[in-house]
Amino acid sequence: MITRRFDYLAPGSADEAVAALAGNGETAVIGGGTWVVPEMTHGIRRPARVVDLRRAGLAGVEAGEAGLVVGATTTYTELASDPLVAERAPALAAMAAGVTGGAQVRNQGTIGGSACYATPSSDAPGALVGLGARMRIASSAGTRELDAADFFLGAFTCALAPGELLTAVVVPEAPNAVQGYYKHKLCESSWPIATACCSLELAADGTVASGRLAVGGVNAVPYLVDLSGLAGRRLGSEAAGEAAALAEQGATDPYTDVLASGGYRRQIAGVVAKRALLAAAGREGER
Amino acid sequence: LYARLSEGRGDPNPTEEGRAISVTEVPAGPYVGSRQRKLGGDLFLTGRAEFFNDLVLANTAHAAVLRSPHAHARIRAVDTTRAKAAPGVLAVLTGEEAQELANPIPFFIDPAVFGGRSSPYRCLAVDKVMFVGQPVAAIVAETANDAHAALDLVDVDYEVLTPVLDADAAMREGAPLLYEDWGTNVVIHIPFVEGDVDAALAGCDHVIEDEIAIHRMSTQPIEPRGNLAVWASDGSLTFHGSIQNPHPLRMHLSMSLGIPETKIRVVAPHIGGGLGLKMHGHAEETLVCVLARIVKRPVKWLEDRRETLLVGGIEQTHRFAIGFNADGKIVALRDRITANVGILTAAPGWGMAFLSALSFPTGYKIPSTDVSVDVVTTNKGIWNATRGYGKQGTNTALEHMVDLAAERLGMDKVEIRRRNLLERDELPYTTNSGLHIDSGDYHGALDKIVEWLDYDNLRAEQERLRAEGRYLGVGVIFELTPEAADIPGTMVGGFDTSAVKMDPQGNVTIATGITSPGSGNETGIAQIVADELGVPIEKIAVVQGDTAACPYGFGNYSGRSMVSGGNAAALAARDVAAKLRQTAAVMLEAGDADIQLAHDLASVVGAPEKAVPIPAIANAVYTLNFAIPGIAEAPLESSRVYKPDNIRHTPDEKGHIQPYPTYSFAVHAAVVEVDVETGKTEIKKLGVVHDCGTMINPTLIEGQMAGAMVMGIGNVMSEELKFDAEGRPLSTRFKAYLMPRAGDVPAIEMIHQVTPSPYTLLGNKGAGEAGVGGGMALLLAAVNDAIQPLGAKVTALPASPEHVLDAIREAQR
Numbered sequence A: 001m002i003t004r005r006f007d008y009l010a011p012g013s014a015d016e017a018v019a020a021l022a023g024n025g026e027t028a029v030i031g032g033g034t035w036v037v038p039e040m041t042h043g044i045r046r047p048a049r050v051v052d053l054r055r056a057g058l059a060g061v062e063a064g065e066a067g068l069v070v071g072a073t074t075t076y077t078e079l080a081s082d083p084l085v086a087e088r089a090p091a092l093a094a095m096a097a098g099v100t101g102g103a104q105v106r107n108q109g110t111i112g113g114s115a116c117y118a119t120p121s122s123d124a125p126g127a128l129v130g131l132g133a134r135m136r137i138a139s140s141a142g143t144r145e146l147d148a149a150d151f152f153l154g155a156f157t158c159a160l161a162p163g164e165l166l167t168a169v170v171v172p173e174a175p176n177a178v179q180g181y182y183k184h185k186l187c188e189s190s191w192p193i194a195t196a197c198c199s200l201e202l203a204a205d206g207t208v209a210s211g212r213l214a215v216g217g218v219n220a221v222p223y224l225v226d227l228s229g230l231a232g233r234r235l236g237s238e239a240a241g242e243a244a245a246l247a248e249q250g251a252t253d254p255y256t257d258v259l260a261s262g263g264y265r266r267q268i269a270g271v272v273a274k275r276a277l278l279a280a281a282g283r284e285g286e287r
Numbered sequence B: 001l002y003a004r005l006s007e008g009r010g011d012p013n014p015t016e017e018g019r020a021i022s023v024t025e026v027p028a029g030p031y032v033g034s035r036q037r038k039l040g041g042d043l044f045l046t047g048r049a050e051f052f053n054d055l056v057l058a059n060t061a062h063a064a065v066l067r068s069p070h071a072h073a074r075i076r077a078v079d080t081t082r083a084k085a086a087p088g089v090l091a092v093l094t095g096e097e098a099q100e101l102a103n104p105i106p107f108f109i110d111p112a113v114f115g116g117r118s119s120p121y122r123c124l125a126v127d128k129v130m131f132v133g134q135p136v137a138a139i140v141a142e143t144a145n146d147a148h149a150a151l152d153l154v155d156v157d158y159e160v161l162t163p164v165l166d167a168d169a170a171m172r173e174g175a176p177l178l179y180e181d182w183g184t185n186v187v188i189h190i191p192f193v194e195g196d197v198d199a200a201l202a203g204c205d206h207v208i209e210d211e212i213a214i215h216r217m218s219t220q221p222i223e224p225r226g227n228l229a230v231w232a233s234d235g236s237l238t239f240h241g242s243i244q245n246p247h248p249l250r251m252h253l254s255m256s257l258g259i260p261e262t263k264i265r266v267v268a269p270h271i272g273g274g275l276g277l278k279m280h281g282h283a284e285e286t287l288v289c290v291l292a293r294i295v296k297r298p299v300k301w302l303e304d305r306r307e308t309l310l311v312g313g314i315e316q317t318h319r320f321a322i323g324f325n326a327d328g329k330i331v332a333l334r335d336r337i338t339a340n341v342g343i344l345t346a347a348p349g350w351g352m353a354f355l356s357a358l359s360f361p362t363g364y365k366i367p368s369t370d371v372s373v374d375v376v377t378t379n380k381g382i383w384n385a386t387r388g389y390g391k392q393g394t395n396t397a398l399e400h401m402v403d404l405a406a407e408r409l410g411m412d413k414v415e416i417r418r419r420n421l422l423e424r425d426e427l428p429y430t431t432n433s434g435l436h437i438d439s440g441d442y443h444g445a446l447d448k449i450v451e452w453l454d455y456d457n458l459r460a461e462q463e464r465l466r467a468e469g470r471y472l473g474v475g476v477i478f479e480l481t482p483e484a485a486d487i488p489g490t491m492v493g494g495f496d497t498s499a500v501k502m503d504p505q506g507n508v509t510i511a512t513g514i515t516s517p518g519s520g521n522e523t524g525i526a527q528i529v530a531d532e533l534g535v536p537i538e539k540i541a542v543v544q545g546d547t548a549a550c551p552y553g554f555g556n557y558s559g560r561s562m563v564s565g566g567n568a569a570a571l572a573a574r575d576v577a578a579k580l581r582q583t584a585a586v587m588l589e590a591g592d593a594d595i596q597l598a599h600d601l602a603s604v605v606g607a608p609e610k611a612v613p614i615p616a617i618a619n620a621v622y623t624l625n626f627a628i629p630g631i632a633e634a635p636l637e638s639s640r641v642y643k644p645d646n647i648r649h650t651p652d653e654k655g656h657i658q659p660y661p662t663y664s665f666a667v668h669a670a671v672v673e674v675d676v677e678t679g680k681t682e683i684k685k686l687g688v689v690h691d692c693g694t695m696i697n698p699t700l701i702e703g704q705m706a707g708a709m710v711m712g713i714g715n716v717m718s719e720e721l722k723f724d725a726e727g728r729p730l731s732t733r734f735k736a737y738l739m740p741r742a743g744d745v746p747a748i749e750m751i752h753q754v755t756p757s758p759y760t761l762l763g764n765k766g767a768g769e770a771g772v773g774g775g776m777a778l779l780l781a782a783v784n785d786a787i788q789p790l791g792a793k794v795t796a797l798p799a800s801p802e803h804v805l806d807a808i809r810e811a812q813r
Helices: A014-018 A037-042 A076-081 A083-088 A090-097 A101-110 A110-117 A123-130 A237-249 A260-281 B002-008 B043-045 B095-101 B143-152 B167-169 B195-202 B246-257 B283-294 B348-358 B391-409 B414-418 B442-453 B456-466 B520-533 B561-587 B614-623 B698-717 B772-790 B801-812
Strands: A008-009 A027-031 A049-052 A063-066 A067-071 A135-139 A142-147 A152-154 A167-173 A179-186 A192-202 A208-216 A223-225 B061-067 B071-078 B087-092 B135-141 B155-160 B188-194 B207-214 B226-229 B237-243 B264-269 B299-302 B317-326 B330-342 B368-383 B471-483 B496-502 B507-513 B540-543 B595-598 B601-604 B607-613 B636-642 B661-675 B680-691 B747-750
Touching: A014 A049, A014 A135, A014 A167, A014 B471, A027 A037, A027 A110, A063 A083, A063 B299, A067 A083, A076 A090, A083 A090, A083 B595, A090 A123, A090 A179, A090 A192, A110 A123, A110 A167, A123 A179, A123 A192, A123 A208, A123 A223, A142 B561, A179 A260, A208 A237, A208 A260, A223 A237, A260 B801, B061 B143, B061 B283, B071 B135, B087 B095, B087 B143, B095 B135, B095 B283, B095 B680, B135 B143, B167 B226, B167 B330, B167 B368, B167 B680, B188 B348, B188 B661, B195 B317, B195 B330, B195 B368, B207 B391, B226 B283, B226 B636, B237 B246, B237 B283, B246 B264, B246 B283, B246 B442, B283 B299, B283 B471, B317 B391, B330 B348, B330 B391, B348 B368, B348 B391, B391 B414, B391 B471, B391 B772, B414 B442, B442 B456, B442 B471, B442 B661, B442 B680, B442 B747, B456 B471, B471 B772, B496 B520, B496 B561, B507 B520, B507 B561, B520 B540, B520 B561, B520 B698, B561 B595, B561 B601, B561 B614, B561 B636, B607 B614, B614 B636, B661 B772, B680 B698, B698 B747, B698 B772, B772 B801
Parallel strands: A008 A049, A027 A049, B061 B299, B237 B264, B330 B368, B507 B540, B680 B747
Antiparallel strands: A063 A067, A067 A167, A135 A142, A135 A167, A179 A192, A192 A208, A208 A223, B061 B135, B071 B155, B087 B135, B188 B368, B207 B317, B226 B237, B226 B299, B317 B330, B471 B661, B496 B507, B496 B636, B595 B601, B601 B607, B661 B680
């Protein structure tokens, strides 16, 4: 149970939310609260102030110039059911639909909340890096944008400075891309152990023009795998296997927690990468 | 006279003559064997059933427990000054203070009864803590929030000692000692030896020596524990709790609190799962009573899931040698079991290790066996009973050994079982450890599962898929589950009591000493009584879980409820039925004719038109006892005990006793596919042939079997209590202790076989524990079958993806 009193603020706009961050003591910002509230329940975290973004108008998906603008408090359910996301960022939709915890968690959890919480055992960070998302950050000084790849600094650590708030993630549109998402978890109730998310631009002849793939959950932060070797080739088991080898090499400092050792995560880094690529090629289930 | 009465009272089935003889519109029996719906099931399904936390008493204060952050430490001092000053706090209790207010908690099963070591267990630690989570102090406050918030304000000065977490390490010379006066960390060494195993092993064609390590796991009922103590002004105590054994707990509260049992009432409401966790001997039972005495108000304590997850069980390593000949006959088995029970509490957990050794070699005919267990204390938390009560360790280890033998011989894994399992006509059979197996048809069950699996084609398909790089695994295992125990000198009782009472309107109340953990035994008992009395089940109410309302009983454990309480209810109902028949014969002027009871009517056998409604008989017994000579004496009540046969506590010439009256068994089958790149197992098909003798209600039995199998599967696949190097628990929530969800387990094909017990009244055997050991043994067998062509096998559970992949990589090295 949450035994400590705290101030609860529910700002009505992004500006109000930024203003609410100021003050003494720890501030916990929540989207759906699916990460922070259990920590408060367990006494692991005892913030002086909880800023709940639900009323800040930061939910929703719209098409912007730089891509899909996904509000920070957009829930997984909204992502999974949004037609724009399904059309233009299918890997993001696939990721959201598969978030562990059932409908209750998917209705509650938000893409921005998971990004800021930055746990390696989450789907969101790896997916955002894999899709090349830009993180839109507000503060009293204005707004800035950061590559998702630069946003995640360590387990449970992101690049938000004090007084900063993630307001949206901007997912670049890739009209000629195919995307794939693959998650490995131990069983239904398990958090992700390793994930891979990729987006590949295809040439007119169906060969790979360029591509991007991130492995999540393996190291403390998601990492990109160099796919330049795929250029000009069709995506099959052989090409995917080569990328898998590179993905495994990228597991330089694998993460250990109660669910899996770093050694295990390293062993499956290549497997999830290969399966995400094969999923992008419409060849799910191939090994 | 009767006819007028029955007209006046609106008989349910009147005819022109006022006589009720129509039988077509009343519910049809017999109930025993039918798929009767759970009584009150609608309340559970719609969330209206009331559980412990639904009980709200005025003026209740709330308790929170301060727990040790160290696995092993001396308590130098406890300062409660700050906590006492915290908002809402009514009282703070330390171990020093508690030992003045309460005696040690009596053991559910004291190891000293068996010649082992024992140590007083108190509700709060006094000088020393021995596991992370051990209660050190308690706070009572106006609200649960206030109580929990003040926990941080109790200042405890610890001298941290070196913990010992591993059982082997704890047995080594010079290991840190938990109970210093013992001079050892071993509670007891229990051997079961039959024949000259060394000589037998030396004479075998093949001997496999290996080990299988079963990890620490837990039972996690959806509803955690909770206790509420209420003292009345006359010094009597009412204890409400989510508990399995009201009467035995009453005795233990009496002894720890120093008041007679006559002053204590224990009430258990509906329970959201028991699974052994809610057998008593926990610190918090005595503790809340002491706290309520101090603050002179009702005190409630509700367990947090982190606290539930402190209670483990099963962890045991088997170091074995199994000897067998080229024909597949197993001739010798040696197994040295080391069980890590954590610290010794008053709860019955440690006894599971005893049962793990006793239950060898299940239903296999192995001439020479030498099985022993060392029960070892460590600083790795505590145990309580977990459904299966140690027998899952036996089944898991032994089935693994049998599969190893088959693999060595290149023999089919079903065939090796056929060659070693007892034949039907060899039963009853006394095992090497003195267990007396009642009845069974193990080969019949094997045949049924083989047919369901389409076994030969399945093996061919497995071969074909291997060529494609897909690794299907087939597991077929045998499970024996001794159930309904009576352990002498303990509160594990094999008998129980049920009272059947028919009121003047013909409705029936059954009050019984067995309790229901949600399993539906109340429905089974009502079915038995409905048949015996010939009344519709809708007219029956069952009262359980209240020492003030129920006859003495031992509650729920060991698959005992229908064996003891169910058969006791049958006996009691027969007494009442005899009174109904006697009275009916008088009312029908039927002389010595046989009277049958069915459809709420008593009728003359062979002359169904001569009938009288049972409510009218009941009414006559209560209101016309002086008016009609020869009718039965009121009340229509009987309370009877049922003691199953086949329990023997006089040691035989080898010193063995026979504590289990019934031996349910099952043959389980699984088809899995192992993803050899990730080590993850997908269960594709599950089936079981289960035989628990006479079935009272197949639906309830299937529910128990499904729950038990899934529990066993979860135990092997993903559930594990993990600790860091200092003994701090890491599995503190359901995102770290992974229980199976619906998507992890396919539908289970249930195939029944019925081999009645010759030793119980209705021929029924225990149902409820069987399946846990089966599920565990099954998944291990299936996973190892899948990866066998890679030269890999899992020998340290759980068979998690990581362990499976490790095994594959190890084999490839």
